Amino acid sequence: MIQPHDSIIVQSLGRFLVPVVQLFGLYVLFFGQYGPGGGFVGGVILGASMILTILIFGHDASRSRLGKKLLHGDGVGMLIYAGVGGLCLIGGGEFLNYAHLDIPGLETASRRSLGILLTQIGVAVDVAVSAISIVFSLSAEEIIEDSMNV
Amino acid sequence: MTFAYEIPLLILLLVTAGGAILMKDLMSxxxxxxxxxxxxxxxxxxxxxxxxxxxxxxxxxxLATVLFLLTLFGTAPKDGRLRRPPPPLAALVALPLLGVLMLYAAKDLPEFGDPNSPASTHISPTYLQQSFQDTHTPNVVTSVLMDYRSLDTMVETVVIFTAGIACVLLLRRKVS
Incomplete structure (x- = not known):
């Protein structure tokens, strides 16, 4: 169990840093089509901001904020990704062929651009939630003493 | 000329990798x-x-550093049981031979950035020339990963998903 950090410097810096890191993560996620970055890195940065919250404000503080239900949200990103593929199927194309996304008023290339963006969001959600849930489970309880002496 | 920056970086890589293996203090x-x-x-x-x-x-x-550190918090910063037996003689003979073999094979690799190498003549030109018209995505890496090779990326996401689920299930303890 990770306790809140004592130092007021760490606490105040954390309050300042966490929103900045989250903003940067969103930037990397949505700018991945124009520069280095993308869903994977953006998701990891978003997850890292949550991990920073856990490390600074303790296990309980972020649990009350994020909710234990987060552990069950692991598949949402997968659902988004596969759902985009399913929408392509509904639109009459192959699985994950974004050109067949059934959105009126968009040309083919713009549809594919939109499909890339949506799937990147899916990857980001999946990676972020996986990272946070691993950290949660690693920091869930205090040390089991016996396991060291086996 | 290109070796001016690569050689110190590669030496630093070797030093840090060797140090990570030889270090007794797990935190370091x-x-x-x-x-x-x-x-x-x-x-x-x-x-x-x-x-x-x-x-x-x-x-x-x-991320990996944070995960390792959290694991260390859960176990012990210094593993006293760690005894390193000397490596077997076969490994001492076989590994340098393997390295020599790899260096010998590396001579046949194409030059870095060679436009006539198989990797840059097969399908890469198509991606580089077509991807902006096809997808309106200036970053070719993203358009290849997310559009042309989308199914591969989806299965990679499945891998991350599976890894996350497996870690949570393995490490699950009763939360007090």
Whole structure:
């Protein structure tokens, strides 16, 4: 169990840093089509901001904020990704062929651009939630003493 | 000329990797591994693979280090049971031979950035020329990963999903 950090410097810096890191993560996620970055890195940065919250404000503080239900949200990103593929199927194309996304008023290339963006969001959600849930489970309880002496 | 930056970086890579293996203090080993990832990211950036360098910094030097440190908090910072037997003679003979074999094979690899190498003549020109008209995505790496090779990326996401689920299930303890 990770306790809140004592130092007021760490606490105040954390309050300042966490929103900045989250903003940067969103930037990397949505700018991945124009520069280095993308869903994977953006998701990891978003997850890292949550991990920073856990490390600074303790296990309980972020649990009350994020909710234990987060552990069950692991598949949402997968659902988004596969759902985009399913929408392509509904639109009459192959699985994950974004050109067949059934959105009126968009040309083919713009549809594919939109499909890339949506799937990147899916990857980001999946990676972020996986990272946070691993950290949660690693920091869930205090040390089991016996396991060291086996 | 190109060796001017690569050689010190590769030496730093070797030093940090060896240090991470030989270090008795696990905390220092974890931090050395973070340094290793960072130098590796510099190598990627130097070779022009900016996306890979970004991932290496964020995942290798950031997330993996935090996960290792959290694991250390849960166990012990110094593993007293760690006894290293001397490596067997077969390994001492076989591994240098393997290295010589790899160096011998590396002579036949195409030059870095050679436009006539098989990797850059097969399908890469098509991607480089067509991807902006096809997808309106200036970053070719993203358009290849997310559009042309979308199914591969989806299965990679499944891998991450599975890894996350497996970690949670294995490490699950009753929360007090």
């Amino acid at each position: 080993a974890v931090l050395l591994l973070g340094c290793y990832s960072f130098f590796l990211a510099l190598v990627w950036a130097w070779l022009g693979a900016v996306d890979v360098a970004f991932v290496e910094v964020v995942v290798g030097a950031g």
